[in-house]
Every structure is written in C-alpha cells, then in structure tokens.
Amino acid sequence: MADPQRPLPTLNEHDSHAFWQATKNKELKFQRCANCQTLVFFPRSHCTGCTDGDLTWHTASGLGTVYSYSVVRQSYHPFFRSKAPYVVAWIDLDEGPRLLSNVEVSDPAEVSVGQRVQVHWEEHDELCIPLFAPVR
Numbered sequence: 001m002a003d004p005q006r007p008l009p010t011l012n013e014h015d016s017h018a019f020w021q022a023t024k025n026k027e028l029k030f031q032r033c034a035n036c037q038t039l040v041f042f043p044r045s046h047c048t049g050c051t052d053g054d055l056t057w058h059t060a061s062g063l064g065t066v067y068s069y070s071v072v073r074q075s076y077h078p079f080f081r082s083k084a085p086y087v088v089a090w091i092d093l094d095e096g097p098r099l100l101s102n103v104e105v106s107d108p109a110e111v112s113v114g115q116r117v118q119v120h121w122e123e124h125d126e127l128c129i130p131l132f133a134p135v136r
C-alpha cells in the first residue's frame with residue numbers, strides 16, 4: 001500500500017490561485033490594498049479594510065515568529081496520523097501576515113512562543129507547501 005499523501009489545495013480557486021502559483025517558485029505571497037494600505041491575508045479579491053478591489057501582491061521574506069502553537073498527537077487522516085506528534089502554529093511573518101502552518105522539529109518541545117522560524121518548502125508537482133523550521 002502506498003504511503004498516505006498530504007491533501008493538497010486546488011489550484012482553480014479564484015482568490016487563492018495566484019498564491020499557490022507563486023509557491024511553485026517558493027515565493028510566499030500576500031496582498032496589500034493600494035487604496036488604504038491594509039494588509040490582506042489569506043488571499044481575497046477585495047480589501048478587508050475598504051472593500052476596494054485594488055490589491056497588489058508582495059513577496060514575504062519567509063522569516064517570522066511563532067505567535068501560538070499546539071501539538072497534534074492524534075489525527076484521523078492517514079497522512080497526518082503518520083506525522084504525529086507534530087506542531088501546528090500561527091506564525092507572524094515579518095511583513096505582517098499571520099498564517100497557520102507547521103513548525104517541523106524532531107521533538108515538539110523544541111517549539112516555543114516567540115521563537116524565530118523560517119519557511120521551507122515541501123515540493124509537489126504543481127505547487128509547494130510552505131512549512132516552517134526554527135532559525136538556527
């Protein structure tokens with residue numbers, strides 16, 4: 001039996017297509033409103049500040065800080081079950097967006113709030129998944 005595979009996002013979603021397209025080049029994108037400068041993340045077609053649709057894309061450095069996290073010890077999905085225990089964290093990117101991802105460590109006790117982390121990429125055929133690891 002094949003190893004369980006990570007469920008992947010679909011690439012034909014209107015709002016998130018450009019985000020996932022950029023991950024193929026290992027670029028972590030976010031949006032900013034050209035009208036009111038509100039930072040918009042996750043990707044959308046309209047600004048959450050002023051509802052204007054004039055959003056521009058920017059590339060994050062991939063550096064961030066753990067805002068909060070949890071250790072997952074059980075999962076019903078075969079792929080994630082094979083990863084347990086693993087860390088799911090809210091990560092504040094240096095540019096401002098807060099995103100949910102994993103901090104990959106051999107022991108979840110290595111993760112802490114306020115820890116500096118850096119993106120790394122899990123490669124797939126049509127996109128890459130942004131995961132994080134502690135900055136060493």
Ligand SMILES: [Zn+2]
Binds near residue numbers: 036
């Ligand atoms: Zn706006």
